[in-house]
Amino acid sequence: MTLTVAIVGAGPTGLYTFQKLIETKEPLTIWVFEKGDRAGIGMPYTAEKTDRRMLANIASIEIPTLTMSYYDWLKEQPDAILKSYGVEPTTFNVRTFTPRMLLGEYYRAQFVTLVGHAEERGHHVEILEGVEIEDVVPQNNAVQLISTVGVIEQLFDRVILATGHMFPIDEDETDHYYPSPWSGLIDADIPATSVGIMGTSLSAIDAAMAVSCQHGRFKEDGKGDLSYELKDKNSKLAISLLSRSGIVPEADFYCPLPYEPLTVCTEAALTNERSKSTDGLLDRAYVLFAREIETNDPDWAKEIALQKLDADTFHDAYFDRRLKSDPFKWARKNLKEVEENRDARITVAWRYAILRMHEAFEVLYADLCEDDRKRFDRGLKRVFVDNYAAIPPESIRRMLALRDAKILSVASLGEDYGMTVRPEKTIITSNDECYEFEVFIDARGQQALGSKEIPFPTLRKILLDAGPEVTEVGEDYSVIDPPELEGLVSLGAIPFLMHDRPFVQGITACAEIGKAMGHAVRRQATRRRRRVMAACGGPRRKAEPT
Incomplete structure (x- = not known):
């Protein structure tokens, strides 16, 4: 049959x-x-x-192959087609973001x-x-x-x-509020006014670029420096990126691909911890996490006083310097470091260690009790997301060009903020501050x-x-x-x-x-992917047979 x-x-x-x-x-x-x-x-x-x-x-090298690799397919495309997408035929490589x-x-x-x-x-x-x-x-x-x-x-x-x-469907016919960057933003005519964008991820930066490109253009000079120029010098376009922390993503860093194996926080080590009680699982896994970092980059471990940190405080040390810095100054410094490391093929060891561990911790997440999940979400999850969600260097360059043109700003809202969407504007209140935007885009992601x-x-x-x-x-x-x-x-x-x-x-x-x-289609699974969440303090409740 x-x-x-x-x-x-x-x-x-x-x-x-x-x-x-x-x-x-x-x-x-x-x-x-x-x-x-x-x-x-x-x-x-x-x-x-x-x-x-x-x-x-x-990057091209990371895209799983279908009938041929993305990179090989790109090489078969006519130069004129690649150029029409802004891809330089003579310089793109397997690590190019397209x-x-x-x-x-x-x-x-x-x-x-x-x-x-x-x-x-x-x-x-x-x-x-x-x-x-x-x-x-x-x-x-x-x-x-x-x-x-x-x-x-x-x-x-x-x-x-x-x-x-x-994503939510945009039911607001006034074109003042967009519940996601995918809800008609590309085809909309955005006025040169105050524009608020919730989020600082690549989606948020892309939304800022989509708006700014309606009112100006990016230009690259002979030295490769990027700038942004408004069509109307009297334009009142002002774009604000908003997030709880006010930090912006870092540029994607050079590292060996495919990933090199972990030495301490291995699948076998985490499996051993998962087989034990749920009580203390996150903390036991963090010990492996910290040892992996110390093994790979002892100097950075010493710099952040890793031995004094735990699963609840590591993220504070991870973000500390960025939170104390101007987000655009940090972005400029980080971009320079990333580009130099890329040219010299240098990998920042602690960054690479965290990147390789996020998949292992995702498997672990299903076995965490409810309290540990909340702890993980407040701390280590933010570290992992920030690390693996590093964005194309070109996107950082565009963000900085908008900043240099005095078009773009970033605001930190803190953990407790309010948002009121009205037909004519969106109002954000936080820390005794009040922000009003005639156009608002929610770019916080799925x-x-x-x-x-x-x-x-x-x-x-x-x-x-x-x-x-x-x-x-x-x-x-x-x-x-x-x-x-x-x-x-x-x-x-x-x-x-x-x-x-x-x-x-x-x-x-x-x-x-x-x-x-x-x-x-030919073989039915015998185990649940989603585990029953156990209460902290007891043995792990194993998956039910099916």
């Missing part, structure tokens, strides 16, 4: 799922549904959501090639572009899909949900979502009736609670996986999730 599989969403996760599916020798019937006009690209990489200047926060739109074109080309491979191997493929799935209806060991063009008559043995990010946010009514009701607020999935992302969904639905949409995977994001995660879901 030929299995019939539906992939809902044809962005990167959907593509890596498709790649794995077509490896099977048994013929499959695969339907691909994509609400956008072109399957394979993915929302953050489309012309509707980004522009040619916005960079993907991942525009999101160009990466989207790679994924589109790879999808077309994969479809050809699928047909050559005897698989039957149906592609429905411009079709959005509105409901997922399990029935009699099969699943029916309802779309914007009506009921899909074909019943599916497995439905794979690879719907990607989900929030974790639960079963009640599942966008398919029938499936949502089944999940909510089963009880858990967070959808239970197996190690292959198969929905395993309630039992009636086992083997029918896979959930690989990142927002619904963030509750116990605090660092799940980006293309490498899409590849891992997609390959696991593709493999699951």
Whole structure:
């Protein structure tokens, strides 16, 4: 019997799922549904959501290969095409950060090639572009899909949900408030006025760039220095980046790829700690974390007095100097260091150690008790996020050019601030300060979502009736609670996986999730991915068998 599989969403996760599916020798019937006009690209990489200047926060060498590597694909593109995206054909290399739109074109080309491979191997493929799935209806060991063009008559043995990010829909017709950078900002005409952007990540900096490029342009001189020039010298454009801490991201640093193995905080060492009581798990893991740093960079360990720190105070020492510095002066200094290290191929050892440990701690997170999760979120999580979310140096240069043009500022709001959205302006209050913005963009990124946010009514009701607020999935992302969904639905949409995977994001995660879901079509997982959270002070509650 030929299995019939539906992939809902044809962005990167959907593509890596498709790649794995077509490896099977048994013929499959695969339907691909994509609400956008072109399957394979993915929302953050489309012309509707980004522009040619916005960079993907991942180097070419780090992008998981489909039919050919991204770097090899880039080398095959005509010089004129690369130049149209701002990529210099004679100097780009495997560590180059390229525009999101160009990466989207790679994924589109790879999808077309994969479809050809699928047909050559005897698989039957149906592609429905411009079709959005509105409901997922399990029935009699099969699943029916309802779309914007009506009921899909074909019943599916497995439905794979690879719907990607989900951001709030902008229902404000005044164009003063944007609940995310993806909610119409690219096509909007933003006036030259006070613009507030919540967040200081790459998404926030890109939002600032999208606004500023409507009112001026970036110029590079013969020495390679970047500046920004307004079209109207009397413009009143003023952009503020807002965050709790007021610090800005650091530039992506040079390091060996693929990652070198850890020496102390290894998978085996953490597995040993996870096998013990939940009581003290975070603190025992921190001991390994600190020893790894001290082994890799004893001078930095001494500089921050690492031996006096613990899981609750390490982040204070990590951020201390940046919090005491002007964010733009720090950014300028950090950019210079990063560029010099890149040219000399020097790796800052402590940075590299933290980078390599974040994936190990993500696995550990699912086993932490509730109190330890809160401690981790307040401390080490912020360190890991700051470290791995370092952004392309070119984005730092653009940010500094806006600062030099007296267009951009950064404000620290502290932990307790208020936000009031009115039809004509947004008001932020904090620390006896009041900020008013005629245009406001929320660029804080994707929030974790639960079963009640599942966008398919029938499936949502089944999940909510089963009880858990967070959808239970197996190690292959198969929905395993309630039992009636086992083997029918896979959930690989990142927002619904963030509750116990605090660092799940980006293309490498899409590849891992997609390959696991593709493999699951022939083999059902036997273990839950999401663990039951134990209370501190007792033995670890092991995953229930399924």
